[in-house]
Amino acid sequence: MKQTQKPIDIYSWATPNGHKVHIMMEECGYRLGKDWLAHPIDIGAGDQFKKEFLKISPNNKIPAMVDPHGPDGKPFALFESGAILLYLASKTGKFLPKTDRAKFEVMQWLLFQMGGVGPMLGQTHHFRIYAPEKIDYAINRYTNETRRLYGVMDKELSKKQYIAGKEYSIADIAIFPWTRSWKNQGLTLEEFPNVLRWHEEIAARPAVQRGVEVLTSLRKPLVDNKARDVLFGKTQYQKR
Template sequence: MSDAKPIEVFYWPTPNGWKITIMLEECGLPYVVRPIHIGKGEQLTPDFLAISPNNKIPAIIDPDGPDGAPITIFESGAILRYFGEKTGLFYPRDLRARVAVDEWLFWQVSGLGPMAGQAHHFRIYAPEKIPYAIDRFTAEVERLYGVMDRRLSAHPYLAGEDYTIADIACFGWVKLWDRQGIDLARFPAIGRWLAAIKARPAVQRGLAVGSDGRKRGESDG
């Protein structure tokens, strides 16, 4: 894939942004990061909205899309599935196995991510501490961790025996367990899974991409 044109990744270092840089590193696809500073409202510019109409990162432009034509994609789950299908990696061909991956991928994008995001907001960022909101979202995240821990008590990875895009999707959110008010010691299977994924070199490289689009330690020289 060394001759391929780089994929443009519209990114900010958040759990959803990390999904894409981790997947690209795992797959060995060439990419270039286009930082979108969400704190400055850059996600609301017309140019970005043309790619991501929901004004959220991440989004991508793949110059070598289906049939060789460029394609733009928004929504992190859709991007992960696209890369899995494009490369044949971390997203099985077998339909039964693929359904298991999709179940946990959709569980993350519809449940774990939104609920953890609300927990982050009300616990850390909200200008007013609202006990009802803090309790509600912290409790729901804790319930979801229980679901995940039971699954990982029976299987090494979320979709079964193999590491897949479902694990990549969940990792960035679970990595921030302390910001969600979670006592990770209560979820030993998640702790084991989290340590295994953190140890992957591609995961470490994906996490190292910063707000300027560079990996930590890179310089101009």
């Protein structure tokens, strides 16, 4: 009798970084509730600081993953969304080219997201929406940097269908969730017609539509001071 494989556990929340992995799971052919499970880590409530989560994500950030069937057949834990995308691409043979030239072209744009798009757009969200005081210098600095990064992507997408070439890849999967929050970034996608074309094409993919719905119903607006302290105040910086 064939043994049923245990599902992959994803510990996550409905944020751009979380949705990267939710989309990747669905794009790879895994089905929520059957092949993978989404365990909510409510970052406003402080779930990311629980000992059980810190065992698999020592940086107390979502998402994190436990694959019960790792590279050596044993359970394998991984944190950092970019690392998880690379792992799943390697495991399934999807969304990462095989040739060195094409592979590294994808990886440079994945790292562009990890080192630029994510951190800079995250700061834009923070200072435009969540900061307890409006600091014009910070708002202008990060909004301008966000607009610059969109300009970089727009120029690149004027030459190719996808950010790293002719094929849809983990680089597109990594960047896309951040562009869904353009209203919070002080710009419009119409300013960047090539990004708009790319964004709409990816948003129409069924796996993407399923991925961005994962855990979304559980997320509530960040309005209370306790949640703000957990995310941005002294709670975040306690030694653990």
